[in-house]
Amino acid sequence: MIPAIGLLVGLVIGIVLHPDVPLGLQPYLPIAVIAALDAVFGAVRAVLDGIFDDKVFVVSFLSNVVVAALIVYLGDQLGVGSQLSTGVVVVLGVRIFSNVAAIRRHLFHA
Amino acid sequence: MTAPAREREESVRAGWARLWRAGRPRLTRANLYICVLAMLLGFAMVAQVHETRSSGLENLRQEDLVALLDSVNQQSLKLSKEADELTATKKQLESGTGDQAALQAATQRLETLGILAGTLPATGPGIRLTIGDPGNNVRPSDILNAVEELRDAGAEAMQINGVRVIAATYFAASGGTGMVIDGTTVHAPYVIVAIGDPHTMATAMAIPGGVVDGLKQLHATPVVTSESRVAVTALRPATSPRYAQPDN
Numbered sequence: 001m002i003p004a005i006g007l008l009v010g011l012v013i014g015i016v017l018h019p020d021v022p023l024g025l026q027p028y029l030p031i032a033v034i035a036a037l038d039a040v041f042g043a044v045r046a047v048l049d050g051i052f053d054d055k056v057f058v059v060s061f062l063s064n065v066v067v068a069a070l071i072v073y074l075g076d077q078l079g080v081g082s083q084l085s086t087g088v089v090v091v092l093g094v095r096i097f098s099n100v101a102a103i104r105r106h107l108f109h110a
Numbered sequence: 111m112t113a114p115a116r117e118r119e120e121s122v123r124a125g126w127a128r129l130w131r132a133g134r135p136r137l138t139r140a141n142l143y144i145c146v147l148a149m150l151l152g153f154a155m156v157a158q159v160h161e162t163r164s165s166g167l168e169n170l171r172q173e174d175l176v177a178l179l180d181s182v183n184q185q186s187l188k189l190s191k192e193a194d195e196l197t198a199t200k201k202q203l204e205s206g207t208g209d210q211a212a213l214q215a216a217t218q219r220l221e222t223l224g225i226l227a228g229t230l231p232a233t234g235p236g237i238r239l240t241i242g243d244p245g246n247n248v249r250p251s252d253i254l255n256a257v258e259e260l261r262d263a264g265a266e267a268m269q270i271n272g273v274r275v276i277a278a279t280y281f282a283a284s285g286g287t288g289m290v291i292d293g294t295t296v297h298a299p300y301v302i303v304a305i306g307d308p309h310t311m312a313t314a315m316a317i318p319g320g321v322v323d324g325l326k327q328l329h330a331t332p333v334v335t336s337e338s339r340v341a342v343t344a345l346r347p348a349t350s351p352r353y354a355q356p357d358n
Contacts, residue, residue, distance in 0.1 A: 002141050002144070002145050003141075003144045003145055003147075003148040004148070005145070006144070006145035006146065006147075006148035006149040006152070007148040007149065007151060007152040008152065009149050009152065010148060010149035010150060010151060010152025010153040010154075010155075010156070011152040011153070011155065011156050012152075013149070013152075013153055013156075014152060014153045014154075014155070014156025014157055014160070015156055018160060019153070019156075019157045019160070020157075020161070021157050021158065021161045026161070027171050029154060029157065029158050029161070030158050030162075032154065033151065033154050033155050033158050036147075036150075036151045036154070037151070040148070040151065044129075047128055047129060047132040048125050048128055048129060050128060052132060054138070054140025054141070054143070054144065055140065057140075057144060058140065058143045058144065058147065061147050062147075076171065076172075079173070081171050081173065082171060082173060082174060106121075106122075106125035107122065107125050107126060107129070108122065109118050109121065109122045
């Protein structure tokens with residue numbers, strides 16, 4: 001409940017403040033957001049599996065974000081930034097889909 | 111309710127219960143962290159959405175920009191080439207004034223050549239040489255002499271008794287009276303109309319031992335009158351050469 005409220009508060013703050021993304025962060029923010037979403041869905045799945053752990057969630061959230069940004073940064077340095085970020089998005093998308101499927105099975109048994 | 115169905119029902123209920131339990135507000139440190147992270151996520155999502163909507167090129171990566179620049183350059187090259195072609199076409203069309211000049215020159219040339227070839231009538235200052243021949247003594251060569259003398263004096267167009275005199279004109283004796291000029295038999299009095307400088311031509315006729323003197327010796331009666339306007343109205347059909355080809 002509290003995390004959902006936190007998410008809503010964040011959304012509202014963003015809408016109110018209309019932040020400009022710093023230039024240096026611009027290539028990494030979309031990937032970081034996708035990675036964070038993956039962590040969140042993984043957390044919900046873990047809750048439903050009964051194996052949720054606060055510490056694991058915080059660490060996985062932060063590491064997901066950092067690693068995703070790092071991969072994109074590395075790809076940019078190697079000249080394959082766009083391909084690599086596409087790859088990261090694909091992998092995270094697949095993970096999100098599988099997590100959502102697990103959640104759906106838990107909640108609706110379908 | 112069968113056993114598997116009941117089991118499934120229970121598991122679904124357990125799932126929702128777990129979710130509900132996890133969602134209960136608890137003031138622990140971990141929950142605070144999670145809340146902060148969720149806030150960050152929401153904020154970042156909104157920022158990113160806003161950025162994507164508001165910006166065109168600035169959040170593209172460098173290589174994408176290079177590729178974009180490349181394609182734009184290529185397109186601009188293509189377009190400038192097209193513009194060059196169209197400019198050339200426009201210039202060509204605009205030099206219709208040049209075509210006009212060429213047409214004018216060609217028309218002038220046509221007129222000049224038409225007067226020389228006898229296909230166009232001509233008027234202008236000139237002289238009229240009337241040769242009465244009571245004794246029928248004037249030979250074609252005498253008329254040819256007069257014509258040559260007139261040409262020498264700058265005659266530009268001539269006719270004799272309604273026959274246009276051009277470069278190919280011939281003078282021949284006829285069986286009876288008169289003579290044959292270009293296939294037409296003409297009789298005395300011979301009237302030679304020549305367009306040119308009247309003074310020069312009249313002087314040329316009057317040279318001692320010249321045309322007038324010579325004709326007088328043949329007992330003919332040459333009369334030269336200078337006129338400010340004479341008309342050479344006799345025409346010849348235009349003919350194209352059968353054998354001679356222009357050799358550029």
